[in-house]
Amino acid sequence: MPSEPRSAGAAKRAVVPGLAGLAVALILIGLALPRCLAAWNDRAGASVLWDLRAGKPAPESEVLAAAGQSLVASASRLPRGEALADGGYLLARAAESAADPARRVALSRSALAATERGLALAPANASAWARLAVLRVGAGDREGAAAALRLSFLAGPVVPALTASRLDLAFALLPALDGETRALLDRQIRITWILEPARIARLAEDRRLGFLIGRALDGVSEEDMILYRRAHPTP
Structure with missing residues (x-):
């Protein structure tokens, strides 16, 4: 923040530090809030992700979908490519086990979008590129799938x-x-x-x-x- 001219009155000088401190506090709160929300949402999504990676049986489609949406939402507030890609993975798994065809298509589209966004931020992810290739095949985009496989x-x-x-x-x-x-x-x-x-x-x-x-x-x-x-x- 620019400093006040030396000729300013004593009263004005006394007010400025208080205002500056308030502004800094508001900025810090604004910066911390997304991280707090991200941590809260991550907890729900990450626990499902960790269970899957540990080889535990996959939960029902809607549980996977909620966990994936949670990760995507938290990763979108503070753009994090790996977390977005992980959310895409959970959404893709949810699509695989969805009983309703329309729901399956919707989840696949969400998984594709999250995976693409994640890879745009963190492209060094061979697994996510391979998953994107599969999702693009499902969407009828074989050329896009081939391009994703190449990058994998x-x-x-x-x-x-x-x-x-x-x-x-x-x-x-x-x-x-x-x-x-x-x-x-x-x-x-x-x-x-x-x-x-x-x-x-x-x-x-x-x-x-x-x-x-x-x-x-x-x-x-x-x-x-x-x-x-x-x-x-x-x-």
Whole structure:
């Protein structure tokens, strides 16, 4: 706050500190209030999220929806990308188990919007990009899904928890994948071969995928072979 001119009267000088202190207090309250509200809402949503991540059974759709909406609301007051993406995850899970088709569509749209907003703020989230790809497929946006899958591969090339789902999604989206994303898919196939060769062997049994997988494995490098031997040492 600009200082008062030195020529101001003593009475005026006495009032200014009081007003300044009040203004600072109001600003601090204004800054603290969203955090308090966010913490309150986060508690409801985060507990459901933690339970799911701990492997506990998912609650009913409406409980998931309320938790997701709670996280999204709190994250919107103080924009936080990861929390928005987490809210999108809960909303997506709620959509999966919703019995009413119209409710399922509405929740999927909310999940898509929250996930997109979250990734705009915190893009280094391979899981959220993969989830966005699935949500876009559900919305009929295959090109958008392919773009999200590409960013998932770039954000996290080696994410064991996503291995199977990303490969399945990529194979389903093959016609929509551009050259760069196909190259990333080839690399993902080689990474999966290093970590889980049995999975790649099973996929290669599918005639529709055999050529694609064979072409990807033709690109195995000496470095890949070293990593493979380390992961699967011979007795």
